[in-house]
Amino acid sequence: MKSKLREYYPALILLFIFITIGLTIPFKAAAQNATEIIDRMEEVMRGESSVAEMTMTIERPRYTRDISMKAWSLGEDFSLILITAPARDQGTTYLKRRNEIWNYVPNIDRTIKMPPSMMSQSWMGSDFTNDDLVRESSTVDDYEHRILREEEYNGRDAWVLELIPKPDTPIVYGKVLMWVDKKHYIQLKVENYDQRDELANTIEFSEIGEMGGRTFPAKMTLTPADKPDHQTVMEYRNLEFDVDLSESFFTQQNMRRVR
Numbered sequence: 001m002k003s004k005l006r007e008y009y010p011a012l013i014l015l016f017i018f019i020t021i022g023l024t025i026p027f028k029a030a031a032q033n034a035t036e037i038i039d040r041m042e043e044v045m046r047g048e049s050s051v052a053e054m055t056m057t058i059e060r061p062r063y064t065r066d067i068s069m070k071a072w073s074l075g076e077d078f079s080l081i082l083i084t085a086p087a088r089d090q091g092t093t094y095l096k097r098r099n100e101i102w103n104y105v106p107n108i109d110r111t112i113k114m115p116p117s118m119m120s121q122s123w124m125g126s127d128f129t130n131d132d133l134v135r136e137s138s139t140v141d142d143y144e145h146r147i148l149r150e151e152e153y154n155g156r157d158a159w160v161l162e163l164i165p166k167p168d169t170p171i172v173y174g175k176v177l178m179w180v181d182k183k184h185y186i187q188l189k190v191e192n193y194d195q196r197d198e199l200a201n202t203i204e205f206s207e208i209g210e211m212g213g214r215t216f217p218a219k220m221t222l223t224p225a226d227k228p229d230h231q232t233v234m235e236y237r238n239l240e241f242d243v244d245l246s247e248s249f250f251t252q253q254n255m256r257r258v259r
Contacts (some may be wrong), residue, residue, distance in 0.1 A: 031191040034145035034161050037180055042140055049074045049245045050212075053084075053238040054171065058126045059231040070245075078250040079257040082258050088139075093255040104255040111252055119170070127201065127222045127232040129246075143176070153189060154206070157182040173200065184215050199225040212239040 032040075050073050057064040068085040081094040091106035101114040120129055141164040150159055163176040174197060179189040188201040201224045207215035220234040 005130065034147045034159075035140065036161075037147070037159055037185070038143075038145055038161065038178075039140050041180050041185045041187065044189040045187065046076065047073070047241050049241070049243050051240045051243050051245075052236055054234060054236045057231075057235070058124070059233065061229050065125070070258075072245060072249065074245045074250065078245075078247060080250050080254065080258060093258060095198075095250060095252065095255050097250055099185075102252055102255065104252075106256075111255065115161065127224050127227075127230055139163065142166055142171060148177070153179050156188060156190055186215070186217055188217075201225055211236060212241045214241065 050071075050140045052071045052073075054069055054071065056067045056069070058067075066085070067083065067089065070082045070084055071079065072081075073079045077096070077098045079094075079096040083089045083092040093104045095104070097101040102111055103114055104111045115197055122129055143165055145164075146162050148162050150157070152158065158179045158181055161178045161180060163178060165171040165173065172194075173192045174195040175193040177191040177193070178187065180186070181188050186208070187203075187205050189205065192200045192203075194200045201222055204221045204223075205219070206221070207219040208215060208217045210216075211218055216236070217240070218236045222232045
């Protein structure tokens, strides 16, 4: 039973990395520092509420695994994820209410509160850790920021920003480089470096276009630096913004009922 529970412990999928939705309101300022740019990016990459259908593909040299899901979100504090495929995981749900994360496993009819000790582990064999997906640290508050340069990335004018974790923050990376689109304030690329200043992984955002009436990167690809033949790809299939949701939707009881 313990091994079965451990298999289904993963954190709420893509809560803050890819489920959060990008608004596309243009923003102009005479002069902005790096912190102001990141603050704006956080604002435009998060909708008030949303419902999304997406697929995560885990690519390995010997196999490929697809996981389909439906996700509801309300601001920063409330998210609910339903796994719809494959069949063995169908009906598994993940709930975040403020600082608490819960996982419902239909095969054993159990609701489990996720412990902090699970945060550093891989999520479902992907290249994401649970901490990557939940992103408990704040990009704005927990880092020092500076603009390294401005350059073109995939045909888009971008700022290249450097983020250094502040002392005593619970962040595993020693440095983060981030490419931010100057027009829409959406992420284009992220490079995470370890404490030895060696590249740990790269996240690329692509297929930027209209979805749900807004400009949005519909695909995100994470590649670990030490395993370039491994990738985890997140893709949206459908997306709705500004849906009618309330806090009462995000309950442990509803984890069993959503479809």
